[in-house]
Amino acid sequence: MTKWWQEEMIYQIYPKSFKDSNGDGIGDINGIREKLPYLKDLGITMLWICPIFKSPMIDNGYDISDYQDINPDFGTLEDLENLIEDSKKVGIKIILDLVVNHSSDDHPWFQEALADPDSKYRDYYIFKKSVDGRPPNNWRSIFGGSVWEKVRSEDMYYLHTFDKRQPDLNFENPELRREIHKMINWWLDRGIAGFRIDSITFIKKDQDYLSLEADGVDGLVTCKHKMRNRPGISEFLHELKQETFNKYDCVTVGEAPGVGYDEFGDYIGEDGYFSMIFDFKYADIDVESGSDWFKRTDWTVKEFRDLIFQSQEAIQKVGWGANFIENHDQPRAISKLIREPQYQNYFGGSALALMYLFLRGTPFLYQGQEIGATNFTRQFIEQFDDISSIDNYYRSMSEGFTKEEALNFVNLRSRDNTRTPMQWDSSRYAGFSTHTPWLETNENYETINVASQENDSESLLSFYRMLISTRNTSEYRDTLIYGDIKPIYDTKAHIISYYREHSTETLQVIVNMSSDETSMEIQPFTSIISNYKGIKNNDGSITLRPYEAMLIKLN
Known part of the structure; x- marks a missing residue:
């Protein structure tokens, strides 16, 4: 049975960096409203807006101090209501980030937990006594350092998967879970279409809290072994769905790292926890671990292709995926x-x-991707805002790398790469703001920007518009949306090709992921889209030019 959200084209907005409407250097809700015509013209049908809730912004909004209020930097609840209404008028739905693994340490619950050890809010979080004057175990947080932070004037520590100012909520507490469910329903009642659900596989911790063998020179071990997708999480996720999502015709997109393909049925099957999930196995191909950036890989196109195909086949067996790069x-x-x-x-x-x-699956497009935004190159660690970048820089050096090597790792992988201000035009501050932005713009904004591409029929932006309209509204939409996928493994190592099959129609995607010209055998076909002018068809084979990509219909 088909679902309405399978047909969506989703655009992810990082609100702090999308568009500043009031000249303070920080993007905001009214800036998003201002750009709705651009998004509509691109073919977008849904926006995923990263956290806009009240927050001290230690982790750029993923540290929430009030789940039911808006950070003043972004606007007001009324601004958000206006955005929801204006978006509906142009056929665009809105989903928000749901961040419930942790809160900010500024949240009133945590402040109460610190102020009164006997308060009920102490059990809303995870507090443990020290062991021989040391932290309770040797688990390392995702952002580096111990997962434990000492409570001032007590022989106690609290747990944080991420930054020390993001204490984890205690899902073992049913009263805490009821508070979370109530908050989620409050938002769904306000007219949003659903949620992207952050770090949800971390909500269950192994209750033995035992140390493991260290995996780094810091004497710590990644917390993923004891805190990610652990036995017993199903109880929390089933309850979450029953008490909230099932009561609404909403969409839920799980950020679910650590979920094996044999578990996909639990997450996105017929009675799965979520509508769809992100699979990070191919996205993190450039590093051995998404949290250890100095462990680089020498990946190949074949490895990348096979990871995508394995992901697609595993998802197709049980449900629906959320595709992103x-x-x-x-x-x-x-x-x-x-x-x-x-x-x-x-x-x-x-x-x-x-x-x-x-x-x-449902495609996700991230802001700036449609114009070919690239990574930056920063010269000093002080130029970075992202706490994960800073932690990785110092951890790389502790692992024996030089300052230059550490900075290179961070430049390659920094989360700030995609958080720089959106490049709207070539004017000062890239048309993002009239004020110095909160984060430096990419150095190439004068040549890579929306204004230089939006009226150019041969630009990347125009190509994205064509791809999106082909998927959304062309005669091939049923095959491109609902058709089965059939990977083609027996091609040359640098070619990614697959079939989409629906009823009697077969479409084929062919992409040369190299700078070498190469040939490929092909059945008789009709060309639908190509990123080059004309296809080199040689009677039974085609010649693919560097990074040539095409969508064809087999005759």
């Missing part, structure tokens, strides 16, 4: 996945776009 926690795809700098342009960007937009 960029987000607020990843570097720019064009810089990460296109090896040759001379093709980190229209050709590389269009090859990636066609490759992933026609996979089976």
Whole structure:
């Protein structure tokens, strides 16, 4: 049975960096409203807006101090209500980030927990006594350092998966869970279409809280072994769905790292916890671990292709996926996945776009991706805002790398790469603001921006518009949305090709992910889209130029 959200084209907005409407250097809700015509013209049908809740912004909004209020930097609840209404008028729905693994340490619950050890709010979080004057165990947080932070004037520590100012909520407490459910329903009643659910696989912790063998020179071990997708999480997730999402015709997108393919049925099957999930196995191909950036990999196109295909096949067996190559926690795809700098342009960007937009699942597009935004190069660690970048810089040096090597790792992988201000035009501050932005713009904004591409029929932005309209409204939409995917493994190592099949129609995607010209055998076909002018058809085979990508219909 089909679902309405399978047809959506979703655009992720990092509100702090999208558009500043009031000249304070920080993007805001009214800036998003201002750009609704642009988003509508691009073909977007849903916006995922990163956290706009009240927050001290230690982790740029993923540290929430009030779940039912808006951070004044972004506007007011009334501004959000106006955005929801204006978006509906142009056929765009809105989903928000749901961050319930942790709160801010500024949240009144945590402040009460600190102020009164006997308060009920002490059990809303995870507090443990020291062991021989040391932290309760040797688990390392995702952002580096111990997961435990000492409570001042007590022989106690509290647990944080991420930054020390993001204490984890205690899902073992049923009263805490009821508070969370109530808050979620409050938002759904306000007219949003659903949620992207942050770090949800961390809500269950192994209750033995035992140390493990260290995996770094710091004597710590990643907390993922004891805190990510652990036995017993199903009880929390089933309850979450029953008490909230099932009561509404909403969409839920789980950020679910650590979930094996054999568990996908639990997450996105017929009675799964969520509508769809992100699979990070191919997204994190450039590093051995998404949290250890100095552990780089020498990946190949074949490895990347096979990871995508394995993901697609696993998802197709049980449910629906959320396809992406960029987000607020990843570097720019064009810089990460296109090896040759001379093709980190229209050709590389269009090859990636066609490759992933026609996979089976709902596509997610991250702001700036449609114009080919790239990574930056910063000269000093002081230029970074992202706390994960700063932690990785110092941790890299503790692991024996030089300052130069550590800075290179951070430049390649920093979350700030996708958090720089949106590049609207070539004017000062890239048309994002009339004021110095909260984060430096990318140095190439004068050449890579919306204004230079929006009226150019041969630009990457125009190519994205064409791809999106082909998926959303063309005669091929049923095949591109609902058709099965059939990966083609027996191609040359640098070619990514797959079939989309529906009823009697078969479409084929072919992408040359290299700078080499190469040939490929092909059945008789009709061309639908190509990122080059004309296809080199040689009677039974085609010649693919560097980063050539095409969608064809087999005759």
